[in-house]
Amino acid sequence: MSAEQIGLWAGFIFTLMIFSYLLGDNILYRLAVYVFVGLAAGYVTVVTIESVLLPWLRGTVFAPEANLGQRLLGLVPIILGLLLLLKSSPRLGRLGNLAIAFLVGVGTAVALVGAVAGTLLPLAAATGSGVRVDVLNGFLAFLGVASTLVYFHYLARRKPDGGTTRGLVVRVISAVGQGFIVITLGALYAGAILTSLTIFSERVGFILARITGG
Protein backbone atom coordinates (compact mmCIF):
# COMPACT_ATOMS: atom_id res chain seq x y z
CA MET A 1 0.00 0.00 0.00
CA SER A 2 1.47 3.38 -1.03
CA ALA A 3 1.78 6.42 1.24
CA GLU A 4 -1.08 8.08 -0.67
CA GLN A 5 -3.36 5.09 -0.02
CA ILE A 6 -2.51 5.07 3.69
CA GLY A 7 -3.19 8.80 3.81
CA LEU A 8 -6.55 8.41 2.06
CA TRP A 9 -7.64 5.70 4.50
CA ALA A 10 -6.49 7.87 7.41
CA GLY A 11 -8.52 10.74 5.93
CA PHE A 12 -11.53 8.41 5.66
CA ILE A 13 -11.25 7.38 9.32
CA PHE A 14 -10.76 10.96 10.52
CA THR A 15 -13.77 12.12 8.46
CA LEU A 16 -15.95 9.47 10.13
CA MET A 17 -14.56 10.46 13.54
CA ILE A 18 -15.50 14.12 12.90
CA PHE A 19 -18.98 13.19 11.64
CA SER A 20 -19.52 11.11 14.79
CA TYR A 21 -20.18 14.50 16.45
CA LEU A 22 -23.67 14.32 14.90
CA LEU A 23 -24.41 11.69 17.56
CA GLY A 24 -23.14 14.02 20.28
CA ASP A 25 -19.77 15.05 21.71
CA ASN A 26 -17.63 11.89 22.00
CA ILE A 27 -14.05 10.68 22.34
CA LEU A 28 -13.60 9.96 18.61
CA TYR A 29 -14.52 13.51 17.67
CA ARG A 30 -12.20 14.96 20.29
CA LEU A 31 -9.31 12.74 19.19
CA ALA A 32 -9.69 13.94 15.60
CA VAL A 33 -9.91 17.59 16.63
CA TYR A 34 -6.77 17.39 18.78
CA VAL A 35 -4.88 15.72 15.91
CA PHE A 36 -6.10 18.53 13.67
CA VAL A 37 -4.82 21.17 16.10
CA GLY A 38 -1.44 19.45 16.37
CA LEU A 39 -1.01 19.06 12.61
CA ALA A 40 -2.10 22.68 12.03
CA ALA A 41 0.42 23.90 14.61
CA GLY A 42 3.15 21.86 12.91
CA TYR A 43 2.36 23.19 9.43
CA VAL A 44 2.08 26.79 10.70
CA THR A 45 5.53 26.42 12.28
CA VAL A 46 7.08 24.98 9.14
CA VAL A 47 5.55 27.54 6.76
CA THR A 48 6.38 30.47 9.04
CA ILE A 49 10.01 29.43 9.38
CA GLU A 50 10.58 28.30 5.78
CA SER A 51 8.64 30.99 3.92
CA VAL A 52 9.02 34.06 6.14
CA LEU A 53 11.80 33.92 8.73
CA LEU A 54 14.57 32.05 6.87
CA PRO A 55 14.31 34.18 3.67
CA TRP A 56 14.46 37.32 5.84
CA LEU A 57 17.46 36.12 7.84
CA ARG A 58 19.27 34.91 4.69
CA GLY A 59 18.66 38.30 3.06
CA THR A 60 19.82 40.39 6.03
CA VAL A 61 21.64 38.85 9.00
CA PHE A 62 23.30 35.95 7.13
CA ALA A 63 23.69 37.66 3.73
CA PRO A 64 27.38 37.31 2.68
CA GLU A 65 27.62 40.84 1.24
CA ALA A 66 25.62 42.53 4.05
CA ASN A 67 27.30 45.25 6.13
CA LEU A 68 26.91 45.71 9.89
CA GLY A 69 23.97 48.13 9.52
CA GLN A 70 21.99 45.69 7.37
CA ARG A 71 22.67 42.85 9.80
CA LEU A 72 21.49 45.00 12.72
CA LEU A 73 18.33 46.03 10.82
CA GLY A 74 17.68 42.33 10.20
CA LEU A 75 17.65 41.79 13.95
CA VAL A 76 15.00 44.51 14.58
CA PRO A 77 11.93 42.24 14.14
CA ILE A 78 13.49 39.62 16.41
CA ILE A 79 14.01 42.30 19.07
CA LEU A 80 10.39 43.46 18.56
CA GLY A 81 9.22 39.84 18.95
CA LEU A 82 11.22 39.48 22.18
CA LEU A 83 9.72 42.75 23.46
CA LEU A 84 6.24 41.36 22.74
CA LEU A 85 7.19 38.26 24.71
CA LEU A 86 7.91 40.54 27.71
CA LYS A 87 4.22 41.59 27.78
CA SER A 88 3.52 38.52 29.92
CA SER A 89 5.96 39.75 32.60
CA PRO A 90 4.45 41.99 35.32
CA ARG A 91 7.74 43.91 35.77
CA LEU A 92 8.95 44.25 32.19
CA GLY A 93 5.55 44.22 30.48
CA ARG A 94 5.71 47.93 29.69
CA LEU A 95 8.69 47.33 27.38
CA GLY A 96 6.34 45.30 25.20
CA ASN A 97 4.29 48.48 24.63
CA LEU A 98 7.09 49.79 22.40
CA ALA A 99 6.64 46.86 20.01
CA ILE A 100 2.84 47.18 20.21
CA ALA A 101 3.11 50.91 19.40
CA PHE A 102 5.25 50.09 16.36
CA LEU A 103 2.74 47.49 15.10
CA VAL A 104 -0.19 49.83 15.79
CA GLY A 105 1.50 52.72 13.94
CA VAL A 106 2.20 50.73 10.76
CA GLY A 107 -1.12 48.86 11.00
CA THR A 108 -3.05 52.12 11.33
CA ALA A 109 -1.43 53.61 8.23
CA VAL A 110 -2.11 50.46 6.18
CA ALA A 111 -5.71 50.28 7.43
CA LEU A 112 -6.29 53.98 6.61
CA VAL A 113 -4.96 53.69 3.07
CA GLY A 114 -6.82 50.40 2.55
CA ALA A 115 -10.10 51.78 3.86
CA VAL A 116 -9.97 54.94 1.74
CA ALA A 117 -8.43 53.60 -1.49
CA GLY A 118 -9.83 50.06 -1.28
CA THR A 119 -13.32 50.57 0.10
CA LEU A 120 -14.59 54.15 0.47
CA LEU A 121 -13.70 55.58 -2.94
CA PRO A 122 -14.45 52.52 -5.15
CA LEU A 123 -17.74 51.66 -3.43
CA ALA A 124 -18.96 55.26 -3.35
CA ALA A 125 -18.07 55.64 -7.04
CA ALA A 126 -19.77 52.33 -7.96
CA THR A 127 -22.94 53.30 -6.07
CA GLY A 128 -23.04 56.72 -7.75
CA SER A 129 -22.37 55.40 -11.25
CA GLY A 130 -25.01 52.66 -10.86
CA VAL A 131 -27.78 55.28 -11.13
CA ARG A 132 -26.55 56.27 -14.60
CA VAL A 133 -26.63 52.67 -15.86
CA ASP A 134 -30.06 51.66 -14.49
CA VAL A 135 -32.09 54.45 -12.87
CA LEU A 136 -34.52 52.35 -10.80
CA ASN A 137 -32.09 49.70 -9.57
CA GLY A 138 -29.34 52.29 -9.22
CA PHE A 139 -31.60 54.44 -7.05
CA LEU A 140 -32.59 51.39 -4.96
CA ALA A 141 -28.91 50.57 -4.47
CA PHE A 142 -28.19 54.17 -3.46
CA LEU A 143 -31.15 54.11 -1.05
CA GLY A 144 -29.88 50.83 0.41
CA VAL A 145 -26.34 52.13 0.95
CA ALA A 146 -27.47 55.47 2.41
CA SER A 147 -30.13 53.98 4.69
CA THR A 148 -27.73 51.26 5.91
CA LEU A 149 -25.27 53.97 6.91
CA VAL A 150 -28.07 55.90 8.66
CA TYR A 151 -28.99 52.72 10.57
CA PHE A 152 -25.47 52.69 12.07
CA HIS A 153 -25.81 56.34 13.10
CA TYR A 154 -26.40 56.25 16.84
CA LEU A 155 -26.65 59.97 17.64
CA ALA A 156 -29.91 60.87 19.42
CA ARG A 157 -31.44 63.79 21.27
CA ARG A 158 -31.47 63.46 25.06
CA LYS A 159 -34.87 63.94 26.73
CA PRO A 160 -35.36 65.64 30.13
CA ASP A 161 -36.13 62.26 31.77
CA GLY A 162 -32.71 60.92 30.73
CA GLY A 163 -33.93 58.81 27.82
CA THR A 164 -32.99 59.39 24.20
CA THR A 165 -35.07 59.95 21.09
CA ARG A 166 -34.33 60.01 17.38
CA GLY A 167 -36.22 62.09 14.83
CA LEU A 168 -39.04 60.47 12.82
CA VAL A 169 -37.20 60.83 9.50
CA VAL A 170 -34.05 59.18 10.90
CA ARG A 171 -36.14 56.37 12.41
CA VAL A 172 -37.92 55.68 9.10
CA ILE A 173 -34.69 55.73 7.07
CA SER A 174 -32.90 53.52 9.58
CA ALA A 175 -35.81 51.02 9.45
CA VAL A 176 -35.32 50.85 5.67
CA GLY A 177 -31.60 50.39 6.29
CA GLN A 178 -32.33 47.60 8.75
CA GLY A 179 -34.35 45.88 6.03
CA PHE A 180 -31.41 46.03 3.61
CA ILE A 181 -29.05 44.71 6.31
CA VAL A 182 -31.42 41.82 7.10
CA ILE A 183 -31.63 40.93 3.38
CA THR A 184 -27.83 41.00 3.14
CA LEU A 185 -27.39 38.84 6.23
CA GLY A 186 -30.01 36.42 4.90
CA ALA A 187 -28.07 36.14 1.64
CA LEU A 188 -24.80 35.59 3.51
CA TYR A 189 -26.48 32.90 5.63
CA ALA A 190 -27.84 31.21 2.50
CA GLY A 191 -24.33 31.37 0.98
CA ALA A 192 -22.84 29.77 4.09
CA ILE A 193 -25.46 26.98 4.01
CA LEU A 194 -24.82 26.30 0.32
CA THR A 195 -21.04 26.29 0.84
CA SER A 196 -21.19 23.90 3.78
CA LEU A 197 -23.70 21.72 1.89
CA THR A 198 -21.26 21.48 -1.02
CA ILE A 199 -18.40 20.54 1.32
CA PHE A 200 -20.59 18.04 3.19
CA SER A 201 -21.71 16.32 -0.03
CA GLU A 202 -18.07 16.18 -1.19
CA ARG A 203 -17.16 14.45 2.10
CA VAL A 204 -20.06 12.00 1.76
CA GLY A 205 -18.89 11.28 -1.81
CA PHE A 206 -15.35 10.70 -0.48
CA ILE A 207 -16.65 8.24 2.16
CA LEU A 208 -18.72 6.34 -0.42
CA ALA A 209 -15.78 6.24 -2.85
CA ARG A 210 -13.55 4.75 -0.13
CA ILE A 211 -16.16 2.14 0.80
CA THR A 212 -16.94 1.12 -2.78
CA GLY A 213 -13.29 1.37 -3.84
CA GLY A 214 -14.02 4.08 -6.44
Add this chain to the structure above:
Amino acid sequence: MGRLGAAISTAIAIGIGLLTLIGLLAGDNVPLVNDIADFLLQLVVITTAITVLIGVVNLFSVHARRVGRRDTGWGYSLLVIVATLLVIVLVLLERAGALGGRPSTILFETVQISIESALAGLVLFALVYGAYRLTRRRLTWPTVLFVVVLLLLLLGALPLAGLGPLVSIRDWLMAVPVSAGARGILLGIALGTVVTGVRVLVGQDRSYRE
Protein backbone atom coordinates in the same frame (compact mmCIF):
# COMPACT_ATOMS: atom_id res chain seq x y z
CA MET B 1 9.58 53.51 32.42
CA GLY B 2 6.32 55.12 33.56
CA ARG B 3 5.38 58.39 31.86
CA LEU B 4 8.55 58.48 29.75
CA GLY B 5 7.79 55.00 28.36
CA ALA B 6 4.23 56.02 27.60
CA ALA B 7 5.46 59.15 25.78
CA ILE B 8 7.97 57.10 23.78
CA SER B 9 5.24 54.58 22.82
CA THR B 10 2.98 57.42 21.64
CA ALA B 11 5.82 59.00 19.68
CA ILE B 12 6.65 55.68 18.01
CA ALA B 13 3.01 54.98 17.06
CA ILE B 14 2.41 58.48 15.66
CA GLY B 15 5.83 58.88 14.01
CA ILE B 16 5.98 55.43 12.42
CA GLY B 17 2.30 55.67 11.46
CA LEU B 18 2.66 59.03 9.71
CA LEU B 19 5.88 57.93 7.98
CA THR B 20 4.20 54.78 6.67
CA LEU B 21 1.10 56.71 5.62
CA ILE B 22 3.12 59.29 3.69
CA GLY B 23 5.20 56.54 2.10
CA LEU B 24 2.12 54.59 0.99
CA LEU B 25 0.37 57.70 -0.35
CA ALA B 26 3.44 59.12 -2.09
CA GLY B 27 4.22 55.85 -3.89
CA ASP B 28 6.99 56.11 -6.47
CA ASN B 29 6.84 59.94 -6.44
CA VAL B 30 9.03 60.02 -3.33
CA PRO B 31 11.13 56.83 -3.60
CA LEU B 32 13.01 57.29 -0.31
CA VAL B 33 9.87 57.56 1.85
CA ASN B 34 8.20 54.80 -0.15
CA ASP B 35 11.21 52.51 0.45
CA ILE B 36 11.09 53.29 4.18
CA ALA B 37 7.35 52.45 4.26
CA ASP B 38 8.04 49.17 2.43
CA PHE B 39 10.77 48.33 4.93
CA LEU B 40 8.48 49.10 7.88
CA LEU B 41 5.81 46.83 6.38
CA GLN B 42 8.40 44.05 6.02
CA LEU B 43 9.36 44.50 9.68
CA VAL B 44 5.70 44.15 10.69
CA VAL B 45 5.31 40.97 8.59
CA ILE B 46 8.42 39.39 10.16
CA THR B 47 7.39 40.48 13.66
CA THR B 48 3.92 39.01 13.10
CA ALA B 49 5.54 35.74 11.97
CA ILE B 50 7.58 35.70 15.18
CA THR B 51 4.41 36.25 17.24
CA VAL B 52 2.81 33.29 15.43
CA LEU B 53 5.80 31.15 16.43
CA ILE B 54 5.52 32.41 20.01
CA GLY B 55 1.88 31.29 19.90
CA VAL B 56 2.83 27.80 18.71
CA VAL B 57 5.53 27.53 21.41
CA ASN B 58 2.95 28.61 24.00
CA LEU B 59 0.45 25.99 22.74
CA PHE B 60 3.18 23.36 22.86
CA SER B 61 4.28 24.30 26.39
CA VAL B 62 0.69 24.37 27.73
CA HIS B 63 0.04 20.86 26.43
CA ALA B 64 3.47 19.61 27.57
CA ARG B 65 2.64 20.89 31.07
CA ARG B 66 -0.73 19.08 30.99
CA VAL B 67 1.01 15.84 30.01
CA GLY B 68 3.69 16.35 32.66
CA ARG B 69 1.11 16.87 35.43
CA ARG B 70 -1.18 14.10 34.11
CA ASP B 71 -4.09 16.59 34.12
CA THR B 72 -7.57 15.53 32.98
CA GLY B 73 -7.47 14.85 29.25
CA TRP B 74 -3.66 14.69 29.13
CA GLY B 75 -3.94 12.03 26.42
CA TYR B 76 -5.42 14.61 24.05
CA SER B 77 -2.55 16.97 24.84
CA LEU B 78 -0.11 14.16 24.05
CA LEU B 79 -1.82 13.78 20.66
CA VAL B 80 -1.34 17.50 19.95
CA ILE B 81 2.38 17.26 20.78
CA VAL B 82 2.89 14.08 18.74
CA ALA B 83 1.03 15.51 15.72
CA THR B 84 3.02 18.77 15.84
CA LEU B 85 6.35 16.96 16.16
CA LEU B 86 5.36 14.50 13.42
CA VAL B 87 4.94 17.30 10.88
CA ILE B 88 8.15 19.09 11.92
CA VAL B 89 10.24 15.87 11.91
CA LEU B 90 8.78 14.78 8.54
CA VAL B 91 9.67 18.13 6.97
CA LEU B 92 13.17 18.09 8.50
CA LEU B 93 13.80 14.55 7.19
CA GLU B 94 12.48 15.56 3.76
CA ARG B 95 14.76 18.59 3.59
CA ALA B 96 17.70 16.42 4.68
CA GLY B 97 16.90 14.01 1.82
CA ALA B 98 16.32 11.10 4.20
CA LEU B 99 12.78 10.44 2.92
CA GLY B 100 11.67 9.73 -0.62
CA GLY B 101 8.62 11.54 -1.98
CA ARG B 102 6.80 14.25 -0.02
CA PRO B 103 5.15 12.54 2.98
CA SER B 104 4.47 15.88 4.71
CA THR B 105 2.52 17.06 1.65
CA ILE B 106 0.63 13.74 1.48
CA LEU B 107 -0.18 14.05 5.19
CA PHE B 108 -1.48 17.58 4.59
CA GLU B 109 -3.55 16.74 1.52
CA THR B 110 -5.10 13.55 2.88
CA VAL B 111 -5.43 13.97 6.65
CA GLN B 112 -5.35 17.70 7.39
CA ILE B 113 -7.63 18.71 4.51
CA SER B 114 -9.98 15.78 5.25
CA ILE B 115 -10.44 16.90 8.86
CA GLU B 116 -10.85 20.54 7.81
CA SER B 117 -13.46 19.64 5.19
CA ALA B 118 -15.36 17.39 7.59
CA LEU B 119 -15.45 20.18 10.20
CA ALA B 120 -16.66 22.66 7.54
CA GLY B 121 -19.30 20.12 6.50
CA LEU B 122 -20.51 19.83 10.10
CA VAL B 123 -21.24 23.56 10.05
CA LEU B 124 -24.17 22.77 7.72
CA PHE B 125 -26.10 21.16 10.59
CA ALA B 126 -25.40 24.06 12.95
CA LEU B 127 -26.57 26.58 10.33
CA VAL B 128 -29.77 24.70 9.47
CA TYR B 129 -30.55 24.18 13.16
CA GLY B 130 -29.89 27.88 13.80
CA ALA B 131 -32.34 28.88 11.04
CA TYR B 132 -34.94 26.45 12.44
CA ARG B 133 -34.50 27.91 15.96
CA LEU B 134 -34.98 31.40 14.54
CA THR B 135 -38.43 30.50 13.24
CA ARG B 136 -39.43 29.06 16.63
CA ARG B 137 -38.82 32.40 18.38
CA ARG B 138 -41.22 35.36 18.46
CA LEU B 139 -41.75 36.48 14.87
CA THR B 140 -40.76 40.04 14.03
CA TRP B 141 -40.60 41.65 10.58
CA PRO B 142 -36.77 41.34 10.37
CA THR B 143 -37.06 37.61 11.26
CA VAL B 144 -39.71 37.03 8.57
CA LEU B 145 -37.70 38.99 5.99
CA PHE B 146 -34.54 37.05 6.88
CA VAL B 147 -36.25 33.66 6.52
CA VAL B 148 -38.00 34.65 3.26
CA VAL B 149 -34.70 35.82 1.71
CA LEU B 150 -32.96 32.69 2.96
CA LEU B 151 -35.59 30.37 1.45
CA LEU B 152 -35.72 32.33 -1.83
CA LEU B 153 -31.96 32.10 -2.28
CA LEU B 154 -31.80 28.42 -1.31
CA LEU B 155 -34.70 27.47 -3.60
CA GLY B 156 -33.23 29.61 -6.38
CA ALA B 157 -30.01 27.61 -6.14
CA LEU B 158 -31.80 24.29 -6.81
CA PRO B 159 -30.80 22.78 -10.16
CA LEU B 160 -34.41 22.12 -11.20
CA ALA B 161 -36.32 23.05 -14.35
CA GLY B 162 -39.26 25.44 -14.00
CA LEU B 163 -37.62 27.64 -11.40
CA GLY B 164 -37.01 30.49 -13.89
CA PRO B 165 -38.91 33.23 -12.00
CA LEU B 166 -37.29 32.19 -8.73
CA VAL B 167 -33.85 32.36 -10.32
CA SER B 168 -34.65 35.85 -11.68
CA ILE B 169 -35.73 37.01 -8.20
CA ARG B 170 -32.57 35.51 -6.71
CA ASP B 171 -30.37 37.27 -9.28
CA TRP B 172 -32.12 40.60 -8.67
CA LEU B 173 -31.84 40.19 -4.88
CA MET B 174 -28.12 39.52 -5.17
CA ALA B 175 -27.54 42.37 -7.65
CA VAL B 176 -29.49 45.15 -5.91
CA PRO B 177 -30.57 44.87 -2.23
CA VAL B 178 -27.85 42.42 -1.10
CA SER B 179 -25.18 44.39 -2.95
CA ALA B 180 -26.49 47.67 -1.48
CA GLY B 181 -26.61 46.29 2.07
CA ALA B 182 -23.13 44.82 1.75
CA ARG B 183 -21.79 48.12 0.40
CA GLY B 184 -23.42 50.00 3.26
CA ILE B 185 -21.89 47.66 5.84
CA LEU B 186 -18.45 47.84 4.18
CA LEU B 187 -18.63 51.64 3.93
CA GLY B 188 -19.61 51.78 7.61
CA ILE B 189 -16.62 49.63 8.53
CA ALA B 190 -14.33 51.77 6.35
CA LEU B 191 -15.62 55.00 7.93
CA GLY B 192 -15.07 53.50 11.39
CA THR B 193 -11.54 52.47 10.38
CA VAL B 194 -10.76 55.98 9.12
CA VAL B 195 -12.05 57.61 12.32
CA THR B 196 -10.12 55.19 14.56
CA GLY B 197 -6.99 55.51 12.41
CA VAL B 198 -7.04 59.30 12.54
CA ARG B 199 -7.59 59.18 16.31
CA VAL B 200 -4.48 56.98 16.67
CA LEU B 201 -2.37 59.20 14.39
CA VAL B 202 -3.31 62.42 16.22
CA GLY B 203 -2.71 60.80 19.62
CA GLN B 204 -6.34 60.76 20.78
CA ASP B 205 -6.46 56.96 21.01
CA ARG B 206 -3.54 55.57 23.03
CA SER B 207 -4.87 52.20 24.12
CA TYR B 208 -1.61 50.52 23.03
CA ARG B 209 0.08 51.99 26.15
CA GLU B 210 -2.00 49.95 28.60
